[in-house]
Amino acid sequence: GAAGRSTVALRDGWRFRLIDPDGAAEDTTDAADPAHDDSAWREVAVPHDWSIEQTPTTEHGTTSGTGFLPGGLGWYRLAFALPRAFAGKRISVEFDGVYMDARIHCNGREVGHHPYGYTGFALDLTDLVHTDGRTENVLAVQVRNRLPSSRWYSGSGIYREARLVVTEPVHVSRWGTCVTTPRVSEDSAVVRVETSVANASGAAREVEIRSTVEDADGRTVARTASRADVADTATETHELTVRHPRRWDFASPHRYTLHTELRVGGRTVDTYRTPFGIRTFHVDPDEGFHLNGRYAKIKGVDLHHDLGALGAAVSADAIRRQMTLMKSMGVNAFRTSHNPPSPEMIEVCEELGIIMLVEAFDCWRTGKNRYDYGRFFDEWCERDATEMVLAARNSPAVVMWSIGNEVPDSTATAGLAMADRIIDAIRAADATRPLVIGSDKYRRLPAKGSAADLMLAKLDGLGLNYNTAKSVDDLHAAYPHLFLFESESSSETSTRGTYQEPEHLNTGENHTPGGRATSSYDNNLASWTMSGEYGHKKDRDRRWFAGQFLWSGIDYIGEPTPYDVFPVKASFFGAVDTAGFPKDMYHLFRSQWTDEPMVHLLPTTWNHREGDTVEVWAYTNVDTVELYLNGRSLGTRRFDRKKTVDGRTYLETTEATGDDKTFTDGPYPGSYTSPNGSAGKLHLTWRVPFEAGELKAVARRGGRTVATDVLRSTRAPHALRLTPDRESVAADGRSLVFVTAEVVDRHGVVVPGAEHLISFDVAGGSLAGLDNGRQESAERYQSRTRTAFHGKALAIVRSGTRPGTVRVTARADGLRTDTATVRARRAGDRATTPAPEFRPGHPAPVDHPHADASYSGRPDTLPAAALDGDPATGWSNGFHKAATALLPAFDGARAEDWISVDHGRTRSYDRVEVSFTVDEGHSLPAAVAVDVWDGRAWRAATEVRTEWATASDAPTVIGFRPLRGSRIRLTLTSRHPGEARGAVRVSRLEAPAA
Structure with missing residues (x-):
């Protein structure tokens, strides 16, 4: 530790026991007793999330909203001895976050209770601990996460860092420095430092406070000192001048370090380190956001705090990977949805040049779930808001504080006083940043004098969640003192590698078990959401x-909107999936938010049926793209170069888009129209008759090729390919390597349909988690096996504690094995807690006969219903999309779908009996094609004879020449594609053995 101060990370050696996965039982254990026998408990390292270790389940109060992973009641215990050198010192324990309702005990005594899972806290242990070097001290932490406590996955446990802090009686208080830069120019910057000094010695002391500023290279650039008489606490203010300051900015996030030294009687008693940055910003209601005097759009993302397969357990490596991905998309801002962030997240954003909107709460007194923070709001809101600010106020990345998200109380009369409490607490700790709220309550103008109207008088800015362009303009006119921004935009839902009906602006969802996925053509929207293109255009056009x-x-x-069914346990909203694999939305925003030339084709695979016509899109930030199929040009498409009304240039097609029904006049009725009078799309389009081979996009600027993207048809899966994200890793037992596993053909092309079960083995390290980005999955995140999804999976590997080589091997039946190696570097601080052992997962067996379908339009029309013998039930591909704020209702029939029956063993088929429903929404199919799976390929039925039924739900009998196989499939062509009456419903399906 620094002179006079020791900081001891409390990571290793914790003992843990999950007492009750429901969290409802009264705790009758004596786990707080130092003498309690915890020898049978697991040893774990902190940060630790016990929920992510569980198997997804519908028991223990879980819901889809929290990922079907249990919470419960758990205990942690840590035994440690303190040296004699700590006698007479002040000793405290700090936790950066415990989810949730934590009670901390030291040597048998409860020393603190902290309900909120997202703020840190410190507890004084000075009078409770032994400092003789021999006697063990025992910290015991009870954590209760009774579900539902959150609208999203929260994790459970001591999921952020913990530490002991040991100081002299005279020391810098916790969060005891406040650094601001009130005056900044090219020549100099004034750095104002307020230092809070605590004196617990019982006698007044004269304290010398020294402030020294160093740049990123360790050079001293400013220093000053003063003396103060401190009886109990005192605050001393210094102003230092840094010559020719280097600004913290998006592209060059330069940071300085303040070193605070306290001296008493000529002896250093404390040294305290504070990173900070020099920058200016302002947000103007009419001129937008400016950083260091330069106009900039906030190109932000919302993120919840989980780290995919790692759960909520904080890892700086995993956070850095996430935010580096976001930065590569063009992101320059992050909203901490909907809670204060970890210190690691703040540090990574500082490093990468990403500004932050730090948010306090998802609810106030009125909760959104039975066991959420609403229970504790009245007693704790000021303390938690203050802790949020103190933990982040010195960061140059932080530019706004949010008092909440979609808070029910925020538009109620009682909520005005609640807001005042939070606002007063925040401004008492930091008066330099604007205050905002993120809200879905302002999609229409509030009545003058209403609580919703009065709330806006308290704030500097308003974050809007899913507002139309016209409502944004109305708010700007009605509240000229507020700056406006979109705190949540778009919210389109998509699954990596899934594509559906690009001709429609909103599509139905597939409810077939195992096929629950949504389209990546930016065209699957919930009732309140909007396409990514629409959200961007609305923002782009308004300076x-x-x-x-x-x-x-x-x-x-x-x-997991739009689903609420097991085992769909992850959201569909992201531009990147939980494994960190970009989806197409990533490339849309990359094309709008970055300048380096790029082009991206979708669909991202070139495996289709001969005779299909495929709608191909290109996202690009270059004006001209030519598409080639097997070397033949399919034509050039171009964006028009346009200007916003304030003169900023952008690329867009010029055409009607049909994406905003609130525009009822002008040149493009029904389409979002820019204030400059133009409308268009942010992608280029070709309709391509499929032909196997290579599809290539060539982007040109001024006739010169500046970017390409290539898709290739694949052959049979041949091998696994492993690619680690780094060449070396610290051998500290905590650092992570992210290894992408791909199923490839003989030419090294990823096979999009590959769903092999992959097993992973690690030598010289350990597995930390597995993922594949699939939202519908009952697989454990912490397992040795994972199914590939669209040809990919991710292994997160934790380093060992010995220098050498970390070796990762992946195996799958029928595929060539691959091994990846990473060099492990010597590290000073090494973990001592053994890594947990993961067991392999095994997919649940399938019952036979088993029905499947390419698409099921509703959750109550699944293929299994065609086999239950009840004509009142049945499978259907019919769907209905309700109207949204921008789009009309839609229920047009799909052109073609299939339904199949798998009998699990080889048999002979020569006929199938199928009963079709005919009603206002369903018609007989125009055609039925029958195929049988022989174990290697689908074989088309020949000599087909069809006896069509003459009544609804009566059997249609289809006979054909006998075929042997285990599965029979019927491909059904709509008689009225695109019309409300054209869906197909099968109330009964039987394929008797020949």
Whole structure:
């Protein structure tokens, strides 16, 4: 530790026991007793999330919203001895976050209770601990996460860092420095430092306070000192001048370090380190956001705090990977949805040049779930808001404080006083940053004098969640003192590698078990959401609109809209999936938010049926793209170069888009129209008759090729390919390597349909988690096996504690094995807690006969219903999309779908009996094609004879020449594609053995 101060990380050696996965039982254990026998408990390292270790289940109060992972009641215990040198010192324990309702005991005595899972806290242990070097001290932490406590996956346990802090009686208080830069120019910057000094010695002391500023290279650039008489506490203010300061900015996030030294009687008693940055910013209601005097759009994302397969357990490596991905998409801002962030997240954003909107709460007194923070709000809101600010106020990345998200109380009369309490607490700790709220309550103008109207008088800015362009303009006119931005934009839902009906602006969802996925053509929307293209255009066209935060940057565990059924346990909102694999939305925003030339084709695979016509899109930030199929040009498409009304240039097609029904006049009725009078799309389009081979996009600027993207048809799966994200790793037992596993053909092309079960083995390290980005999955995140999804999976590997080589091997039946190696570097601080052993997972067996379908339009029309013998039930591909704020209702029939029956063993088929429903929404199919799976390929039925039924739900009998196989499939062509009456419903399906 620093002179006079010791900081001891409390990471290793914790003992843990999950007492009750429901968390409802009264705790009758004596786990707080130092003499309690915890020898049978697990040894774990902190940060630790016990929920992510569990198997997804519908028991223990879980819901889809929290990822079907249990919470419960758990205990942690840590035994440690303190040296004699600590006698007479002040000793405290700090936790950065415990989810949730934590009670901390030291040597048998309860020393603190902290309900909120997202703020840190410190507890004084000085009078309770032994400092003789021999006697063990025992910290015991009870954690209770009774579900539902959150709308998204929260994790459970001591999921952020913990530490002991040992100081002299005279020391810098916790969060005891406040650094601001009130005057900044090219020549100099004034750095104002307020230092809070505590004196617990019982006698007044004269204290010398020294402040020294160093730049990133360790050079001293300013220093000063003063003396103060400190009886109990005192605050001393210094002003230092830094010559020719280097600004913290998006592209060059330069940081300085303040070193605070306290001296008493000529002896150093404390040294305290505070990173900070020199920058200016302001947000103007009419001129938007400016950083260091330069106009900039906020190009932001919302993220929840889980780290995919690692759960909520904080890892700086995993956070850095997430935010580096976001930065590569063009992101320059992050909203901490909907809670204060970890210190590691703040540090990474500082390093990468990403500004932060730090948010306090998802609810106030009125909760959104039975066991959420609403229970504790009245007693704790000021303390938690203050802790949020103190923990982050010195960060140059932080530019706004949010008092809440979609808070029910925020538009109620009682909520005005609640807001005042939070606002007063925040401004008491930091008066330099604007205050905002993120809200879905302002999609229409509030009545003058209403609580919703009065709330806006308290704030500097308003974050809007899913507002139309016209409502944004109305608010700007009605509240000229507020700066406006989109705190949640878009919220389109998509699954990596899934594509559906690009001709429609909103599509139905597939409810077939095992096939629950949504389209990546930016065209699957919930009733309140909007396409990514629409959200961007609305923001782009208004200089005064400060910017947007895309919901969401990365898929997260829980909240799997549009589904609410096991085992769909992860969200669909992200531009990147939970494994960190970009989806197409990533490339849309990359094309709008970055300058380096790029082009991206979708669909991202070139495996289709001969005769299909495929709608191909290109996202690009270059004006001209030519598409080639097997070397033949399919034509060039171009964006028009346009200007916003304030003169900023952008690329867009010029055409009607049909994406905003509130525009009823002008040149493009029904389409979002820019204030400059133009409308268009942010992608280029070709309709391509499929032909196997290579599809290539060539982007040109001024006739010169500046970017390409290539898709290739694949052959049979041949091998596994492993790619680690780094060449070396610290051998500290905590650092992470992210290894991508791909199923490839003989030419090294990823096979999109590959779903092999992959097993992973690690030597010289350990597995930390597995993922594949699939939202519908009952697989454990912490297992030795994972199914590939669209040809990919991710292994997160934790380093060992010995220098040498970390070796990762992946195996799958029928595929060539691959091994990846990473060099492990010597590290000073090494983990001592053994890594947990993961067991392999095994997919649940399938019952036979088993029905499947390419698409099921509703959750109550699944293929299994065609086999239950009840004509009142049945499978259907019919769907209905309700109207949204921008789009009309839609229920047009799909052109073609299939339904199949798998009997699990080889048999002979020569006929199938199928009963079709005919009603206002369903018609007989125009054609039925029959195929049988022989174990290697689908074989088309020949000599087909069809006896069509003459009544609804009566059997249609289809006979054919006998075929042997285990599965029979019927491909059904709609008689009325695109019309409300054209869906197909099968109430009974039987394929008797020949």
